[in-house]
Amino acid sequence: xxxxxxxxxxxxxxxxxxxxxxxxxxxxxxNHIIAVMGPSGCGKxxxxxxxxxxxxxxxxxxxxxxxKLNEEDVYQMHPIFVRLKIxxxxxxxxxFPNLSxxxxxxxxxxxNGIKLPKAQRDEIVERSLTKVAMWKxxxxxxxxxxxxxxxxxxxxxxxxxxxxxxxxxxxFDEPTxxxxxxxxxxxxxxxxxxxxxYTLIIVTxxxxxxxxVSDKTAFFFLGELVEYxxxxxxxxxxxxxxxxxxxxxxxx
Amino acid sequence: MDGKNIKLRxxxxxxxxxxxxxxxxxxxxxxxxxxxxxxxxxxxxxNWHFLVNIPKPVGESGGGIANALVGSxxxxxxxxxxAIPIGIMAGVYLSENRRSRxxxxxxxxxxxxxxxxxxxxxxxxxxxxxxxxxxxxxxxHWHITNKGGFSAVSGSFALAIMMLPIIVRSTEETLKLLPxxxxxxxxxxxxxxxxxxFKVIVPVGISGILSGxxxxxxxxxxxxxxxxxxxxxxxxxxxxxxxxxxxLPLLIFNYATSPYTDWLNLAWGASLILLFWVLFLxxxxxxxxxxxxxxx
Numbered sequence: 001x002x003x004x005x006x007x008x009x010x011x012x013x014x015x016x017x018x019x020x021x022x023x024x025x026x027x028x029x030x031n032h033i034i035a036v037m038g039p040s041g042c043g044k045x046x047x048x049x050x051x052x053x054x055x056x057x058x059x060x061x062x063x064x065x066x067x068k069l070n071e072e073d074v075y076q077m078h079p080i081f082v083r084l085k086i087x088x089x090x091x092x093x094x095x096f097p098n099l100s101x102x103x104x105x106x107x108x109x110x111x112n113g114i115k116l117p118k119a120q121r122d123e124i125v126e127r128s129l130t131k132v133a134m135w136k137x138x139x140x141x142x143x144x145x146x147x148x149x150x151x152x153x154x155x156x157x158x159x160x161x162x163x164x165x166x167x168x169x170x171x172f173d174e175p176t177x178x179x180x181x182x183x184x185x186x187x188x189x190x191x192x193x194x195x196x197x198y199t200l201i202i203v204t205x206x207x208x209x210x211x212x213v214s215d216k217t218a219f220f221f222l223g224e225l226v227e228y229x230x231x232x233x234x235x236x237x238x239x240x241x242x243x244x245x246x247x248x249x250x251x252x
Numbered sequence: 253m254d255g256k257n258i259k260l261r262x263x264x265x266x267x268x269x270x271x272x273x274x275x276x277x278x279x280x281x282x283x284x285x286x287x288x289x290x291x292x293x294x295x296x297x298x299n300w301h302f303l304v305n306i307p308k309p310v311g312e313s314g315g316g317i318a319n320a321l322v323g324s325x326x327x328x329x330x331x332x333x334x335a336i337p338i339g340i341m342a343g344v345y346l347s348e349n350r351r352s353r354x355x356x357x358x359x360x361x362x363x364x365x366x367x368x369x370x371x372x373x374x375x376x377x378x379x380x381x382x383x384x385x386x387x388x389x390x391x392x393h394w395h396i397t398n399k400g401g402f403s404a405v406s407g408s409f410a411l412a413i414m415m416l417p418i419i420v421r422s423t424e425e426t427l428k429l430l431p432x433x434x435x436x437x438x439x440x441x442x443x444x445x446x447x448x449x450f451k452v453i454v455p456v457g458i459s460g461i462l463s464g465x466x467x468x469x470x471x472x473x474x475x476x477x478x479x480x481x482x483x484x485x486x487x488x489x490x491x492x493x494x495x496x497x498x499x500l501p502l503l504i505f506n507y508a509t510s511p512y513t514d515w516l517n518l519a520w521g522a523s524l525i526l527l528f529w530v531l532f533l534x535x536x537x538x539x540x541x542x543x544x545x546x547x548x
Contacts, residue, residue, distance in 0.1 A: 054440060059351070084442035094433040098455045098546045108441040111451040147547050158437070165441060 005030040005169060005199050006051060011065035013043070013050050015058065020046045022223040024065070028169075028216075033191055033200045035214035035231065037207060039246065043223040044203045048171050051201065052086035053079040069169070084108075087162035091174045093154035095146030095161070102142040104157055105129060108165040128164040131197075132156040132190055152183025159190065163198070170194065172202040176209065188213050207247065211235050219243045287527070294524030297517045306489050307507070313514050317522045319489040320503040323404065326491060327483055327499055328469060330408035335415035336465055342416075343423025343461070344449055350428075358420075366417040370410075374478030377410035382482055404490075404497035407483030411475060415468040422464025426457040431548065459544040466537035470530050476501035500526045 006028040013021035020043040028034050036044045049055040050063050053074065067074040074082050095104045096111075105125045109116055116124070125142070129135040134156050138149075146157055155175060162170055176184040191200055191213050204210050210217050211231060218228040219242075227234065227243045238244045305316035342358060349355045384400035434456060438448040454461065479485075484496040485506060500522050508519035 052440065054436065057436075057439065080442045080444055082442075083440055088436075088440040090433055090436060090440075092433055094431070094437040096434070096437065096452060096456070097548050098452075108443075111438065111441070111447055112443055113447065145547070161437075161441070 003030050004028065005070060006201070007066070007068040007071075008051075009066040011047075011050065011063070011067055013046050013055055013061070013063040015046075016060040020223050021050065021063070024225045026218060026225060026228055028199060028201065030199050031195055031197075032215040033195055033202065033213055035210035035217045036201060036203045036220060037205065037210045037217060037246075038220035038226075040205065042220040044218075044220045045173055047220065048173055048201060048203050049088075051169070051171055052083050052088055054083075054088065084165055085167050086169045086171060087165055087167035088171045088173065089155070089158050089162055089175050092178045093151055093158050095149070095154050095157050097145065097147045099146060100143045101138055101146050101149070101157060104146040105160050105164050107161055124164050128160040131163050131193065132160040133186070133193075134160060150183070152179050152186060155179060155183065155187060156190065159187070159194075163194070167198065169199045169201065172200065174203055174205065177205070184209075207235075219246065221246070290520070290523050290527055294520040294522075297521035298524060302518075302521055307487060307503075307518055308514065310512050310515070315514065315518060317500070317503055317518055317525070319486065319498040320500045320522060321525070322489060322491065323483070323486070323497040324473070324499040324501075326493060327404050327408050327411065327479070327497060328473065330405060330493060331411035331415060331472060332465070332469065334408060334412035335419060335468070338412075339416050339419025339465075339468075340423050340454070340461060342420045344427065344453070346420065346424040347427035348449075359424075362417040362420045365413065366421075369477075370414060370475050371477040373410050373413050374481055377406050377413070377478060378481045381406035381409055402482065402484035402496040404483050404493040404495065407479045407497070407499070408493070410478035410482050411472040414472050414475060414478070418468035418471060419461075419464050422467070423457075423461050426460025426464070427453060429460075430457055456546045456548075459541045459546065462544065463537045463541040466533055466540070470533040470537070473530055473533070474501050474526055476505050480505070500529075 004027045006026070008024055008026050011021065011024040012019065022043070024047060036048065038044045046055060051067065051074070055061050055063060056079075063075075069077075069082070069085060074086075096107055099107060102125055103110055105128050106116075106121050109121070109124070126135060126139075129138065134153065137153065138144075146154065149157060155178075159170075159175075176187050179187065188209065191202070194200060202210075202214065214231045216229065217231045217234045219226045219234070219238075219240075221242050227238060227240045229239070234243065235247060238247060301314065302316040303321065304318050305314070306319045307317070308315035342362075346355050346358060381398065382400050382402055384398060386395045386397040388395050430453060434452060435448055438452040443451070479499055479502050483499055483502065485502040486496045486498045488498075490497050504519045504522050504526070507515040507522075510516065
């Protein structure tokens, strides 16, 4: 029996009067890769941002319902702790442009004012960059600015920055949509490596990607969670008509 | 269309091109003329003696502007200490809360403040800080009293008011241009708001913020009007900000209108120093904005 890490019940989210996530119930198992797919505007990104409480930062944004991390209500915790436990990687690579590669990886500690001995910092940087398969590429240029890297490297740097904080869950908001195909495949390979230590939730509008990388897939349509199943089942034998239509490309 | 007509048209076009050349050049002339005139009149007056001595009484030759230099530096430093933190914080607020009611009024008031004549700002500082006042508290005949009197700090206060709008708006404009993804990156790492601001947003926008600060300093360096009835001026060297203090623009104002050659010379020399100061600040601003610019 696999344990559930994220559990939401009757979860709703809105922007003002615009109800974008409707009554979502989902159980996300630990150390799995979950793909969240659906057409544009279906509420998948909004749902993702609700998990680590980034949604509420937008003026006028509201949400209600149950969202639990390890049986603890995320909305009863302080958002700072939530975000330390549930990391996030964004659509566009966003390394801190004023910091070096080294400082970018350690940013979660450095900028939060957590003092660590140098040896431990070095170790975290090396471990995190190794996890994102970047250590060999950048170990000689750790003091260069993060913004000098290529787009794909920047995105992996952002993943390393998130991994460095040792979260339990990492949310990816269309992590490869701003990357070229080669960088995309590098990042996708990473997902499999990261799965052993973390739970990954990946929002993507790319069905092939969902099919390639995920264990389970959730399909959102017009704010509703239409179907949530093993990825294989989902792509070969969807139960819902709308999923069927989406997968076969009848609407997008 | 015949040949004669085309010549006329070409001639007009050619003439117009020349006209805009000449008018563009005309914009350079005032600065060049001022530079030339002040450098010519002032450069011979400046020497070591001029920088480290205070003005001599009428009848004695020589003397310098040490008191005005020290005074200007102190007054501007105190003004900066007052205005920079408030200005940057307000700018951060405006860029973070673009649509709130307070932001609207704050933006409006900084815009108006920018256009308020400096003499009016001086009057306000005069009424609040220089003129003695006493407000009864309503119990036990207690009063809040201000003894008043001309002081450097009241001058700094007036200048700080003049610096504020420039710092606020340049901070706001700089921070508004930063992508939201930067803030999200910081928040997603579990940073509290104040750390997001001080460790990420402000450091990334530092070149724009600094350039606003430098420009505001350059702007108030030459302000005379608000100092006339606040810092007042002082023929001696003083470092007490609670007492009247000399400053470069005050020295120029007082000595340039005097009939004594020695004092006129001091005024010319001081003008040149003031001019170089402002010029240096402007160039320095350009250099640091380029050097400290964070490539996004």
